[in-house]
Amino acid sequence: MITTEELYNHYLKNPIISTDTRNISEGCIFFALKGDNFNANEFAAQAIEKGAAFVVIDEKKHAKNQKCLLVADVLSALQDLARHHRKQLNIPVIGLTGSNGKTTSKELVNAVLAERYKTFATFGNLNNHIGVPLSILSIKSDVEIAVIEMGANHQKEIELLCTITQPTHGIITNVGMAHLDGFGGFEGVKKGKAELYTYLKGNNGYTFINRDNPYLMEMSDAAGLSKLIFYGTENGNTIKGSLKSSDPFIEVEWTNHEISSSVKTNLTGSYNFENILSAICIGDFFDMNPKEINSGLTNYEPKNNRSQLTKTESNTVICDFYNANPSSMSAALNNITVLTSDKKIAILGDMFELGPESEIQHQLIVEQASKSELNEIIFIGKYFYAFKDKCKGLFFETPNEAAAYLKEKPIKNNLVLLKGSRGMKLESLLEYL
Structure with missing residues (x-):
């Protein structure tokens, strides 16, 4: 069986990953994943015919030639490959999760940071146990900051995704009444999302926290976090903001202790105020000036049927x-x-x-x-x-x-x-x- 290091050498020469035979590109590596109703091992030969450089399989009977790379479990191999690639990246990686606003916040943070840095952000909502490895493996060597969205519908999932993402910085947008069935109620939601805080604590990471949210403050205290950067509506935060208007688009006034500013966005919904404020806070942390931050927010156009x-x-x-x-x-x-x-x-x-x-x-x-x-x-x-x-x-x-x-x-x-x-x-x- 092929090792992760050997697989990584193939990846470096063929850095495009596919998990769907309908989207095979010339020279890609196809991972033959299994699901409840499908077994992609059966399509390995088809993937090679369509141009895949290699196929990663976990059923020996489908290993027809040297292009077939046999592993114990394809999903684990994909995740291990992503972990290995992540370790080669000496860049800040912002891990982002929450019950609501994950994707909007990720897009806003990326829009701001991209005004100064070469960034990578999770495409769409590829935020689960398959999507996160695919996202990590899409990060190229010239990227300066990555923003990785992590979703979950049960406990221990964020813990797993953190081992793949290995965030240096993190943010939980909020905790709410989402995926109650899988988490086992609201307290289970809090416990599951707090797995990001636990990882950041154990790895000396930075955490951005909305100080106005009592649940997040409670969770951060329980995790014993120390490297905290606060945003909110009160004095004493690194970024203090207020909602100036939200009819229909949001306008925010904000200050970073030294400079006061205001920004008009193309987002509707007053509930997006805290998402905007988090992007301002993260941009400020990474030494961006108000003009750059506001430009990123102003130019962001929601196109994903969210607000x-x-x-x-x-x-x-x-x-x-x-x-x-x-x-x-x-x-x-x-x-x-x-x-x-x-x-x-x-x-x-x-x-x-x-x-x-x-x-x-x-x-x-x-x-x-x-x-x-x-x-x-x-x-x-x-x-x-x-x-x-x-x-x-x-x-x-x-x-x-x-x-x-x-x-x-x-x-x-x-x-x-x-x-x-x-x-x-x-x-x-x-x-x-």
Whole structure:
């Protein structure tokens, strides 16, 4: 079997990694991963035919020639290769996790740092046990700072990802009611996310913390962190900020003890204020001046259906349907209620991975929405549908049923919040808005 060092020598000559035979590029290394319903070992020969330089497999019967590199376990080999590559990189690596705002924060931090440095940031949300190794292996030798997003839906996952990412700096955006099923409740969420703090403590890393968040302060105290850089709304922080406006786009005033500044962004949603402040704090830590920091924030355009304001022919839509959990759903509802518009509608889809908490969390969102002054509320999905006879609003079991309604009764000249879990595929409703 091939060793990690031998595999790394192949990687240095063929630094493109693929895990999907549909995306084979000439000269890549194909890792034949296994899943519940697939075994990519069976496609090793096909990957070579398509141009892969090597295929990494863990079933000897598929080793047809010298291009087939046999390992004990393909996933472990991928992760070990990423760990080995990470050790060769003598650069700051910022590990980033949290219940909400991970991807937006990662993009903002990268947008700021890229004003001065050659940066790498996780592409999209490749933030799991496969995506993080792929991200690390995409970091080239000329990169000066990397920002790696780490996601998790159960305990010990962040711990694993930290062994691959090996962050020198870290930030937890927040902790909220997300992936409650896998984490075993909110206390489990806190414990799971705090694994980043534990790693940073054990490896003498720096931690950026929102001092306004009591949960993060509690978790940092428990971890015994010492290299802390604070941001928040009060005096005494390295970066102090205030929300100047959020209707519809966010404008922030901030100071780093010496210089006061203000910045207008293209982000909507007051809940993004803390994400913006974290990017300012990290940019300031890496010796960037206010002009550079503000330029990165101003030029950032959200394009990932997270807090993205989109104007259609008929309405203005807050596209926030990449994912949803009770914390982010509640924040989105609070946000639309304070935005200026003559008519406002919320279209909300089910929230997934809540386990035993699902019923009560959906009920709380229904009650919050029903008490708001929105002109209309549309709930979609089986979890919300269970409350159709108990609260005001329109209820549909599927997006297709909601689409049929919107087609028959078009919405015009409204501010529309479109939010739900990724699995609800609410993007299918955009053409009717």
